[in-house]
Amino acid sequence: MREILDIQKQLLPDLVDTMKKRYTILHHIMVSGLVGRRTLAMSVGATERVLRAEVDFLKEQGLIEVEASGMRISVSGRELLERLEPLVKDLFGLTELEERIRSHFGLKQVIIVPGDSDVSPHTKKELGRAGASVLRKLVGEDETIAVTGGSTMAEVAYHLTPATPMKGCWFVPARGGLGESVELQANTIASTMAKKAGGRYRLLHVPDHLGEEAYQSLMQDSHIAEIIAFIRGARIVVHGIGEAMVMARRRKVDPETTESLRRDGALAEAFGYYFDRDGNILHKMPTIGLRIEDIHRMDHVIGIAGGKSKGESIASVLKHGHEDVLVTDEAAAWEVVNRLLS
Amino acid sequence: MREILDIQKQLLPDLVDTMKKRYTILHHIMVSGLVGRRTLAMSVGATERVLRAEVDFLKEQGLIEVEASGMRISVSGRELLERLEPLVKDLFGLTELEERIRSHFGLKQVIIVPGDSDVSPHTKKELGRAGASVLRKLVGEDETIAVTGGSTMAEVAYHLTPATPMKGCWFVPARGGLGESVELQANTIASTMAKKAGGRYRLLHVPDHLGEEAYQSLMQDSHIAEIIAFIRGARIVVHGIGEAMVMARRRKVDPETTESLRRDGALAEAFGYYFDRDGNILHKMPTIGLRIEDIHRMDHVIGIAGGKSKGESIASVLKHGHEDVLVTDEAAAWEVVNRLLS
DNA sequence: AGCACCGGGACAAAAAACGTCCAACTAAGC
């Protein structure tokens, strides 16, 4: 069922919206018994005229009966509502979830794909597709887009497709190299994205975690300083979100720091920063690439992560309050709202 | 899957059309490899401008890539087409089937609901719903609508809903009473329809099968003559289609006539007439109610019947060539086209 | 270099959607 809706959404993006609207109206009419146009318009939050068009439609379909004294649901209408129920539950679950998360954290947009990335690889692909799609809609011309590494971001890169405004864009890594496999490096992903989207890219050939002295000396190098300035001038950043401890291990953070993170209750990691449960930044190492102040200045901060296990981490990062767009999956989204309630 | 599409069609009637259109375009682009807008417009049969809007949409969705040299399908697009295939097969199967039957028999409209009425009661309900819907669209104001009996027609009556133009309509039985149960009598159905649709009705209290003398004497009666004239003035008739032998038995036709029908290869029955394989009328008993010449004069002749077993009968009646609209189910429709091929 | 085809910008005409008001009608309360 999800599969079908998913396919249809690609050919008819406002299908769910229209269905949602009409279902809401029909449902309202049913619970109201006998109701008038204006009253109904109020309660579903539509202007009288557009509601009238919808009512005409429902009448045409024989789903409602309308008399001079008001309108009521017909037998067919009641039947349809019943059959619609399971569909709507799926349909609305996600859109409602999106809206709930969006408004609570004050985001611009939330996109939830069905499933759980932890369990199903297909969901992870969907996440990538959704991420690519949102990026495609947000980019302007000749923009610089900073990206991080990770398997989710790799999926996003894979699903990018050429779009005219992207032709002049630069893709750059948000940070230096990590101890991960090549395919998941920010550098690799930036270049993949550029190739897929038909844009250009620049790389940052430095390790991400450095001591203070090494950091200072590297920043002296004019080439490196130049590319870093370029990166920091990006107006769009697309990043993954990870679990703090998992990321610390993967990054080969030294034992003392790891222990310190654990003590402070580190929960999430995003673009090199660690966050606790309340969204506070815990660990601030001298960083090559984007700094948190750069993030705050961005036009579009797009976070992409999914899987039930990442739910808490995502919530922490959102709490920090710099995100604009979140792309996640159903399992993670439920975790996020569950944390809101507790 | 059918279930979902079916529900959606009630809330978004042009969903299938839009999906069909976009699928066709996308598919064309795929098989063409690299193709231009104008060339494509020709081959899918759309004006350049509307195709352009569609292309913009597909580009927006990232399903195609468009360069100065033309457009080609993207990875996502190809993927979508693959996933779309089973859906389209269902979607198009029926619409294609409809068009095939429509054009072959020169009908105005053919509506096919999925399933087999012989097997599933749900399909029969769908048939009724579709029949009611087509009737609702066809009726004008203050019209007379003649209806026959049968279980399918009962289903149509059940699914009728009030519509403003129907308020002034008269529902009348097309023929006299049969030896069937009360619920399936044309009289009963006419009255049910009138109640459901908010119209009025008149009844014909006469047995349908009579000897010549009895017929003549009945026609002398002014009340009966008046109502029969009224019935014959109808401009819309909605009728079921039955298998000849089944109907003969149900009507308690006398053994000799039954044998004669069998000898002549009677296949179908509709509004009291029997048809052979080639659509010729076999048996013409003196009839109370609509005569075949009245049928030919009608504005809208709507035949409604479904079930694999009725396929051949439907084809026979269609062949006679007086039908305007056919409402049937998938199983019957396939039987009809199979007979076209053989 | 020539040519046939390409995408996309531009713009007026046509169509659809929308906001707004009003007349005729209905049900209920008093």
Added chain:
DNA sequence: GCTTAGTTGGACGTTTTTTGTCCCGGTGCT
């Protein structure tokens, strides 16, 4: 029986969207 608050459906000007039509600067093939 009358008032009143509520209803539908018609009408109409305005705004928005869609559509038809040209044309311009490119691209790729020959």
